[in-house]
Amino acid sequence: xxxxxxxxxxxxxxxxxxxxxxxxxxxxxxxxxxxxxxxxxxxxxxxxxx
Numbered sequence: 039x040x041x042x043x044x045x046x047x048x049x050x051x052x053x054x055x056x057x058x059x060x061x062x063x064x065x066x067x068x069x070x071x072x073x074x075x076x077x078x079x080x081x082x083x084x085x086x087x088x
Contacts, residue, residue, distance in 0.1 A: 039052040039053065039054055039055070039086060040052065040053045040054075040055050040084050040085065040086065041085045041086060041087055043085075055084070057073075057075060058077075058078070059075065059076055059077070059078065061073040061074060061075040061076075061084070062074045062075075070085065070086075070087070071085075071086045071087050072084055072085045072086050073086065
């Protein structure tokens with residue numbers, strides 16, 4: 039799941055996505071969780087929650 043945001047930065051909801059390649063899960067203690075993903079062209083950050 040990918041967390042989606044409103045233009046003002048508030049959380050809007052979640053969106054289910056399908057990754058075509060492997061991703062690295064990054065979690066910082068008491069902070070955000072997300073995936074570092076290479077989409078074939080560039081690395082992108084997929085925010086998954088706090």
